[in-house]
Structures are given as structure tokens and as C-alpha cells.
Amino acid sequence: MASYERFAQVYDALMTDIPYDEYVEWIKAYAPQAKYPTLLDIGCGTGVLAALLDEAGYQVSGIDLSEEMLMVASARFAAANKSIPLISMSMEQLEGFHELDIAIIPIDSINYLREEQAVIETLQRIYDSLRQGGQLFFDVHSLYKMDEIFLESPFTYDDGEITYVWHTEQGKEPHSIYHYMTFFAEATEGLYERFDEEHYQRTFAPEKYEAWLYAIGFSEVHITADWSTEQPEEESERIFIRAIK
Incomplete structure (x- = not known):
């Protein structure tokens, strides 16, 4: 969760x-x-x-x-x-x-x-x-997005203030995905704080x-x-x- x-x-x-x-x-x-x-x-x-x-x-x-x-x-x-x-x-x-x-x-x-x-x-x-x-x-x-597109990770993002690396893994149930995200968010000028998120989604x-x-x-x-x-x-x-x- x-x-x-x-x-x-x-x-x-x-x-x-x-x-x-x-x-x-x-x-x-x-x-x-x-x-x-x-x-x-x-x-x-x-x-x-x-x-x-x-x-x-x-x-x-x-x-x-x-x-x-x-x-x-x-x-x-x-x-x-x-x-x-x-x-x-x-x-x-x-x-x-x-x-x-x-x-x-x-x-x-x-x-x-x-x-x-x-x-x-x-x-x-x-x-x-x-x-x-x-x-x-x-x-x-869609099933296609869940079963194929999401499994093309890792995905990355960087806008200068927020950077993330997003990995995915096939979930336990059909058409489900674990999302593992590591973020680096600017806390003060030049200093970044790391935090991690795990999400789980399923579609039908x-x-x-x-x-x-x-x-x-x-x-x-x-x-x-x-x-x-x-x-x-x-x-x-x-x-x-x-x-x-």
C-alpha cells in the first residue's frame, strides 16, 4: 500500500x-x-x-x-x-x-x-x-499497457528539481504491476532528499x-x-x- x-x-x-x-x-x-x-x-x-x-x-x-x-x-x-x-x-x-x-x-x-x-x-x-x-x-x-508497456521499465524523469527512477515488475494477479519508484527531490538549493515509493495496480x-x-x-x-x-x-x-x- x-x-x-x-x-x-x-x-x-x-x-x-x-x-x-x-x-x-x-x-x-x-x-x-x-x-x-x-x-x-x-x-x-x-x-x-x-x-x-x-x-x-x-x-x-x-x-x-x-x-x-x-x-x-x-x-x-x-x-x-x-x-x-x-x-x-x-x-x-x-x-x-x-x-x-x-x-x-x-x-x-x-x-x-x-x-x-x-x-x-x-x-x-x-x-x-x-x-x-x-x-x-x-x-x-488497458491490458496492453499493464502487460507490455509497463514492463518496458526502467523509466526516468528529471526536471532539475525532481528526479526519479521507476522500475516495474509483474504482479501476482493477472494484469497487475508493482511500481517501485526512487525519488530525489530538491530540499534546499543544491541538496536533494531521497525517498522511495511502492505502488501496486491491477486492471481487468x-x-x-x-x-x-x-x-x-x-x-x-x-x-x-x-x-x-x-x-x-x-x-x-x-x-x-x-x-x-
């Missing part, structure tokens, strides 16, 4: 390749914000996407298991004079939300759940939290997610890939799933 204690401090720098604006546009395309709909950001991390959705006209709340991530998000919102409620909560224990218009699990957050039952429990709790007609948006790593075939969603009771499930409206292909890397209650 990743602690995120130091990882939260470098997370934003490492996510610069994520087109958050496109995520907002995906949601806006299918869930117009004319009536200021309620939106729960599940696994909200440091709050980058939540802030953008707030600016787009959604009534946003966020949950995340990591209190360190939520501290960074809270500071971000305070600096922008935003009032976005944040709660420390694991997604598979989601409770206390009712009649939501929209729920999102962005940037492969659901891939941190190792067991099938935990994924199903999370999707069920989201279903129970949505209003009739409410929508769930989430994305996952799009057909499995689809079957689970329908079994739970969602009336429609739409699956696309790689920030497009196209259907997944063999070498698609990120799978996008939208489900309607």
Missing part, C-alpha cells in the same frame, strides 16, 4: 502529461452543467481536476484515502478561494452521498484496488449514491467492467479509448468508461 506521504508533494510535477482539460470536456459532453449538478471526485488526489470541474460549473466534492493528498488539495483550493468539501475515505467504503448527478474515478485510481470484489463493491456503492439518470465516469489502464478487461456495471443495475455502458470517441483496440493504453444509472 502506498503511503503517499512524500509522493503527494511531487505528484503534480509527475502528472504534467495528463490532459486534465480533456477529462473535463469528456464529462461536459455527456453531463451538461446548466443546473449546477453535484459531482463527486473519487480518488481526487491533489485536486487539480476537481478545481477545473468547479470552474466549469459543477458542485464538486472530493474523497481520497490519502490525507497527505487532501492537504495539498485543500491548500490549492484555499489559494484559489474555492470551497470544495474534501473527505478522507476509501472508494470501496464510500458512504454518505445521495442523489449525486455525477461520480468520477479519474486517472486510473480504481486500478489501485487489487481484488475483483473491491472493484464491484466500489461500483455498487457509487450506483447507490447516484440519482436515477446519474452518470459514472472512470478510466483504467473492458468486458469485465461492462458486465459488472450491468449486473449492478446500470442501464447503459459506453466504452472508448485514449481520450477519443473510438472503441478500444488491441494497443489502446487507457480505457474510458461511462455508465448511466
Whole structure:
């Protein structure tokens, strides 16, 4: 289990390749914000996407298991004079939300759940939290990315302030990966502090997610890939799933 204690401090720098604006546009395309709909950001991390959705006209709340991530998000919102409620909560224990218009699990957050039952429990709790007609948006790593691309490590990054070396190893379950990351973050001018992170992710075939969603009771499930409206292909890397209650 990743602690995120130091990882939260470098997370934003490492996510610069994520087109958050496109995520907002995906949601806006299918869930117009004319009536200021309620939106729960599940696994909200440091709050980058939540802030953008707030600016787009959604009534946003966020949950995340990591209190360190939520501290960074809270500071971000305070600096922008935003009032976005944040709660420390694991997604598979989601409770206390009712009649939501929209729920999102962005940037492969659901891939941190190792067991099938935990994924199903999370999707069920989201279903129970949505209003009739409410929508769930989430994305996952593809089987191809998990089984092939991630195994092409080591990966490296260096922007002068943060350096990391990222090794991967095939996990115990099918379509799973251990991520081993060593970071060197500038503490004072010319001096760097080392810290290490270990993460574990697992994904499933799009057909499995689809079957689970329908079994739970969602009336429609739409699956696309790689920030497009196209259907997944063999070498698609990120799978996008939208489900309607």
C-alpha cells in the first residue's frame, strides 16, 4: 500500500502529461452543467481536476484515502478561494452521498484496488449514491499497457528539481504491476532528499467492467479509448468508461 506521504508533494510535477482539460470536456459532453449538478471526485488526489470541474460549473466534492493528498488539495483550493468539501475515505467504503448527478474515478485510481470484489463493491456503492439518470465516469489502464508497456521499465524523469527512477515488475494477479519508484527531490538549493515509493495496480478487461456495471443495475455502458470517441483496440493504453444509472 502506498503511503503517499512524500509522493503527494511531487505528484503534480509527475502528472504534467495528463490532459486534465480533456477529462473535463469528456464529462461536459455527456453531463451538461446548466443546473449546477453535484459531482463527486473519487480518488481526487491533489485536486487539480476537481478545481477545473468547479470552474466549469459543477458542485464538486472530493474523497481520497490519502490525507497527505487532501492537504495539498485543500491548500490549492484555499489559494484559489474555492470551497470544495474534501473527505478522507476509501472508494470501496464510500458512504454518505445521495442523489449525486455525477461520480468520477479519474486517472486510473480504481486500478489501485487489487481484488475483483473491491472493484464491484466500489461500483455498487457509487450506483447507490447516484440519482436515477446519474452518470459514472472512470478510466483504467488497458491490458496492453499493464502487460507490455509497463514492463518496458526502467523509466526516468528529471526536471532539475525532481528526479526519479521507476522500475516495474509483474504482479501476482493477472494484469497487475508493482511500481517501485526512487525519488530525489530538491530540499534546499543544491541538496536533494531521497525517498522511495511502492505502488501496486491491477486492471481487468473492458468486458469485465461492462458486465459488472450491468449486473449492478446500470442501464447503459459506453466504452472508448485514449481520450477519443473510438472503441478500444488491441494497443489502446487507457480505457474510458461511462455508465448511466
